Amino acid sequence: MAGRGSASAPDAAVTIRDVARAAGVSAMSVSRVVNGKPGVGPETAARIENAIQALGFRPNRMATSLRQKRGLSLLGMVVPDPYTPMFTEIAVAADAALREHGLIVVTASSGRDPVRERALVGSFIDRGLDGLLLVSEDDDHRYLAPELQRGRPVVFVGGPPVGVEAPAILVDNRGGARTAVEHLLGRGHRRIAIIASTTGFPAAERLAGYRQTLAAHGVPVDPALVMRVPHGRVDGARATARLVDRADPPTAIFCTNYLLTAGALPALRERGSGCAFVAFDDFEAATLAEPPVTVVTQDPPSMGRLAAELVVAAIDGTGGGPERVTVPARLIPRGSGELPPPA
Amino acid sequence: MAGRGSASAPDAAVTIRDVARAAGVSAMSVSRVVNGKPGVGPETAARIENAIQALGFRPNRMATSLRQKRGLSLLGMVVPDPYTPMFTEIAVAADAALREHGLIVVTASSGRDPVRERALVGSFIDRGLDGLLLVSEDDDHRYLAPELQRGRPVVFVGGPPVGVEAPAILVDNRGGARTAVEHLLGRGHRRIAIIASTTGFPAAERLAGYRQTLAAHGVPVDPALVMRVPHGRVDGARATARLVDRADPPTAIFCTNYLLTAGALPALRERGSGCAFVAFDDFEAATLAEPPVTVVTQDPPSMGRLAAELVVAAIDGTGGGPERVTVPARLIPRGSGELPPPA
DNA sequence: CTGTTAGCGCGTTCAC
DNA sequence: GTGAACGCGCTAACAG
Numbered sequence: 001m002a003g004r005g006s007a008s009a010p011d012a013a014v015t016i017r018d019v020a021r022a023a024g025v026s027a028m029s030v031s032r033v034v035n036g037k038p039g040v041g042p043e044t045a046a047r048i049e050n051a052i053q054a055l056g057f058r059p060n061r062m063a064t065s066l067r068q069k070r071g072l073s074l075l076g077m078v079v080p081d082p083y084t085p086m087f088t089e090i091a092v093a094a095d096a097a098l099r100e101h102g103l104i105v106v107t108a109s110s111g112r113d114p115v116r117e118r119a120l121v122g123s124f125i126d127r128g129l130d131g132l133l134l135v136s137e138d139d140d141h142r143y144l145a146p147e148l149q150r151g152r153p154v155v156f157v158g159g160p161p162v163g164v165e166a167p168a169i170l171v172d173n174r175g176g177a178r179t180a181v182e183h184l185l186g187r188g189h190r191r192i193a194i195i196a197s198t199t200g201f202p203a204a205e206r207l208a209g210y211r212q213t214l215a216a217h218g219v220p221v222d223p224a225l226v227m228r229v230p231h232g233r234v235d236g237a238r239a240t241a242r243l244v245d246r247a248d249p250p251t252a253i254f255c256t257n258y259l260l261t262a263g264a265l266p267a268l269r270e271r272g273s274g275c276a277f278v279a280f281d282d283f284e285a286a287t288l289a290e291p292p293v294t295v296v297t298q299d300p301p302s303m304g305r306l307a308a309e310l311v312v313a314a315i316d317g318t319g320g321g322p323e324r325v326t327v328p329a330r331l332i333p334r335g336s337g338e339l340p341p342p343a
Numbered sequence: 344m345a346g347r348g349s350a351s352a353p354d355a356a357v358t359i360r361d362v363a364r365a366a367g368v369s370a371m372s373v374s375r376v377v378n379g380k381p382g383v384g385p386e387t388a389a390r391i392e393n394a395i396q397a398l399g400f401r402p403n404r405m406a407t408s409l410r411q412k413r414g415l416s417l418l419g420m421v422v423p424d425p426y427t428p429m430f431t432e433i434a435v436a437a438d439a440a441l442r443e444h445g446l447i448v449v450t451a452s453s454g455r456d457p458v459r460e461r462a463l464v465g466s467f468i469d470r471g472l473d474g475l476l477l478v479s480e481d482d483d484h485r486y487l488a489p490e491l492q493r494g495r496p497v498v499f500v501g502g503p504p505v506g507v508e509a510p511a512i513l514v515d516n517r518g519g520a521r522t523a524v525e526h527l528l529g530r531g532h533r534r535i536a537i538i539a540s541t542t543g544f545p546a547a548e549r550l551a552g553y554r555q556t557l558a559a560h561g562v563p564v565d566p567a568l569v570m571r572v573p574h575g576r577v578d579g580a581r582a583t584a585r586l587v588d589r590a591d592p593p594t595a596i597f598c599t600n601y602l603l604t605a606g607a608l609p610a611l612r613e614r615g616s617g618c619a620f621v622a623f624d625d626f627e628a629a630t631l632a633e634p635p636v637t638v639v640t641q642d643p644p645s646m647g648r649l650a651a652e653l654v655v656a657a658i659d660g661t662g663g664g665p666e667r668v669t670v671p672a673r674l675i676p677r678g679s680g681e682l683p684p685p686a
Numbered sequence: 687c688t689g690t691t692a693g694c695g696c697g698t699t700c701a702c
Numbered sequence: 703g704t705g706a707a708c709g710c711g712c713t714a715a716c717a718g
Contacts, residue, residue: 013493015711026689031713041687056489062405062415062471063711066694072405072470076449082435083627088425095452104466106419106449109438123447126404127415146399150356266630284426285628287609358695369705374697384703406695409710 014055023051034059062128071130075103075311078120079135080200080231082109084258085283086300087135090157093304094133101312103130112199112231114138125152131311133157137200137231141166153314157307158298159201165322167310169303173202176296176329177209177254180278183294183331184252185217189276189341193225193250195239195260200231206256206280225250229260236263244273251341252276258283265289276339278331286334294337298329357398366394377402405471414473418446418654421463422478423455423574427601428626429643430478433500436647437476444655446473455542455574457481468495474654476500480543480574484509496657500650501641502544508665510653512646516545519639519672520552520597523621526637526674527595528560532619532684536568536593538582538603543574549599549623568593572603579606587616594684595619601626608632619682621674629677637680641672 016034020027025044032040033048040048051057065072075098079087095105106129110117117138124132131153141156142163148154156168184192194210197203207226214221227243229235236259243250244267253268253275255261261279268275269290279286282297306325312318331337359377363370368387375383376391383391394400408415418441422430438448449472453460460481467475474496484499485506491497499511527535537553540546550569557564570586572578579602586593587610596611596618598604604622611618612633622629625640649668655661674680 013711016713017711027711028689028713029687032688035713039687044687058465058469060409060471060711061466061469062409063694064713066403066405066409066696066710067712067714069694073466074470082431082450092425092452104451104463106451107425108447108449109435120447122401123404123416126401127417128403128405262627269631284605285631288612288628288632290633356695359697360695370696371698371705372703375704378697382703387703403695406710407697409694409712410696410698412710 013060014057016057016059019048019051019055019057022055023047065128071315072128073103074129075105075131075133076120076124076129077105077107077133077135078110078117078124079107080110080112080137081259082107083262084281086158086258086281086298089300090135090304090307091133093301094308095304097305097308098312101308103312105133110136112137114140118143121154131155131315133307133311135159137202138162139199139201151314151317153311155307155310155314157303161322162201167314167323168325169307169310170324170326171202171298171303172326172328173205174209174212176280176298177206177256178213179329179331180254180280180296180337181210181213182217183333183337184254184276184278185213185219187252187276187338187340189252190219191222191225191248191250191341192219192252192254193227193243194254194256195227195229195236195243195264196256197231197235197260198228203231203256210254231257231259233259233263236260237267238263240264240267241271244268244271244275249273250275252278252337252339254278254280256280261293265293274339274342276337276341278337280329282332289336291335291339294332294334296329296331299327302327356403357400359400359402362391362394362398362400365398366391408471414658415471416446417472418448418474418476419463419467419472420448420450420476420478421453421460421467422450423453423480424602425450425452426605427624429501429601429624429641432643433476433478433647433650436644437651438647440648440651441655444651446655448476453479455480457483461486464497474498474658476650476654478502480545481505482542482544494657494660496654498650498653498657500646505544510657510666511668512650512653513667513669514545514641514646515669515671516548517552517555519623519641520549520599521556522672522674523597523623523639523680524553524556525560526676526680527597527619527621528556528562530595530619530681530683532595533562534565534568534591534593534684535562535595535597536570536586537597537599538570538572538579538586538607539599540574540578540603541571546574546599553597574600574602576602576606579603580610581606583607583610584614587611587614587618592616593618595621595680595682597621597623599623604636608636617682617685619684620679623672625675632679634678634682637675637677639672639674642670645670 016027019030135158196207227239229239258281279295282295286293359370362373478500479502484504539550570582601624622638625638629636
């Protein structure tokens with residue numbers, strides 16, 4: 001059929017002037033109709049509408065934004081990885097909340113690479129996105145200072161802005177860690193291991209919470225039970241193997257993020273270990289595992305909603321300043337965290 | 344500190360002219376330096392570089408794109424939902440491949456709402472994204488005809504374009520279903536149920552493959568074992584409950600997508616059912632469940648890579664026409680699919 | 687009610 | 703090697 005030869009030059013898009021010509025009016029009148037502004041007679045408007053339909057005119061939003069010095073009604077969200085369910089749920093909640101404001105949420109992953117994170121943030125800003133939701137585990141955000149000062153709507157989520165002032169939705173990482181550790185202590189555990197990632201403020205806070213809590217209960221921290229590893233599944237698996245294979249293994253493990261957990265659980269299972277296990281961050285598969293996984297979780301939907309409110313405020317200029325909200329973390333017992341230490 | 348009063352008007356961004364003035368040159372020279380084009384003396388260039396640094400100049404990509412009639416170097420990907428791991432993996436692979444071409448991949452979810460899907464696609468086009476990766480389960484894409492004809496780079500992934508011609512990376516849904524069903528038949532199962540979503544071409548194909556395969560093996564299809572439900576976790580759970588609670592329950596279930604599976608597994612577990620189970624689409628938690636879940640899977644990384652190649656070709660105009668690639672599906676036995684029927 | 691002028695920020699063209 | 707003029711597609715601010 002038309003198949004082959006149709007390497008037709010990408011037909012130039014139809015512009016507002018094409019419509020104006022077709023309708024025998026000026027571009028301005030078309031603009032008014034398109035934007036629903038008054039000042040166009042009913043007949044003229046009808047002619048214009050027809051021309052728009054006939055030509056399939058679609059306003060070029062880039063031109064509009066350029067002229068009006070406004071954003072593209074796009075809101076960018078940058079997450080460390082696309083796998084961690086919590087990030088997804090935050091995005092879903094933010095998306096729902098922002099849709100009401102006519103904003104489309106688009107997501108991209110930084111892969112925990114500070115260089116890529118900065119590139120993404122910069123790209124989003126240069127490309128005229130209206131605002132940014134930044135889930136960052138980086139430890140230096142001073143590069144954002146100029147943008148922030150220029151009033152760019154950037155809201156931090158889950159990890160705090162470091163070196164700059166910016167609105168943020170944070171999590172009570174220490175409190176969550178304390179909850180997890182106290183839960184295990186309450187079940188009689190004394191040799192409690194922790195698996196934490198080497199990077200990121202949240203990881204450091206969770207580790208600190210672990211240390212504080214053990215200290216507060218007079219339980220010495222065995223350095224051999226503190227595993228600090230990169231933020232990946234294989235790292236979680238390896239750390240778990242090292243712990244479980246020890247001559248004096250821990251009786252419980254506190255695993256501080258999703259990816260590490262995703263690696264740890266299969267490792268634990270392979271070894272048939274009866275080690276108690278509590279994970280930071282909830283995930284769907286937690287109920288599928290045997291035993292189901294006890295978790296400490298934040299409330300991602302709330303976080304997403306709150307973050308949405310803050311960006312909107314920032315975009316509208318309603319923001320009173322860099323606001324900071326910390327949401328609590330709670331424990332959901334499901335089985336793995338209630339396993340007793342071996343008698 | 345500066346805190347409160349700094350409701351400063353969002354300082355106008357610094358433009359190329361500000362830099363030109365600061366460096367005592369024309370905007371043109373600044374442009375040349377920024378874009379690494381020749382024709383600027385070393386000293387002048389140095390002065391300009393300094394001014395750029397000092398003022399923190401960042402070129403406005405919208406203006407550039409408008410002038411050059413090019414995209415924003417953003418590639419939009421629209422997925423039905425943000426939970427299904429396969430979509431995520433396709434996105435990751437596409438992202439990696441497209442990064443080399445200087446394209447940033449941003450993702451948004453349609454929620455399987457055709458209206459929203461169209462809105463997203465339209466928005467992306469109007470906003471000057473360079474291309475689109477569309478994972479659609481809609482059954483009518485004629486609204487895209489004008490755009491396609493204008494040479495918009497849209498590549499379908501996982502679901503075919505309906506009513507229009509467009510490049511696509513597809514999956515052998517029927518073949519995959521056949522593989523799954525034959526695997527179960529080979530284990531001695533005769534009462535094999537299927538849980539499929541009511542919407543979407545892939546679902547219909549998988550169901551057809553199931554029917555064909557049973558017929559080919561002389562096994563009658565019991566309509567009571569064919570569950571067509573909406574595409575959600577709760578629907579998967581309910582369908583499973585209905586099946587398992589029957590007086591004459593199936594001895595095996597073929598569950599045709601991730602969300603349904605995510606609902607089905609807990610339901611199965613609650614009931615302590617020994618029903619064999621094969622899922623279409625792989626997912627991380629499959630290895631965590633007890634027993635681990637046998638799946639039929641496509642190769643998402645390949646799909647993402649291929650899709651990336653097709654969009655790039657379409658963007659460059661290298662595309663010979665609407666190409667269509669179908670990737671095979673293979674079975675990964677893990678345990679749940681090898682459960683025998685009760686003797 | 688409708689049209690004209692001007693310019694958003696940038697890059698192409700062509701002169702100097 | 704450098705800059706002035708013009709226009710990408712659209713709309714505010716004025717005419718008429």
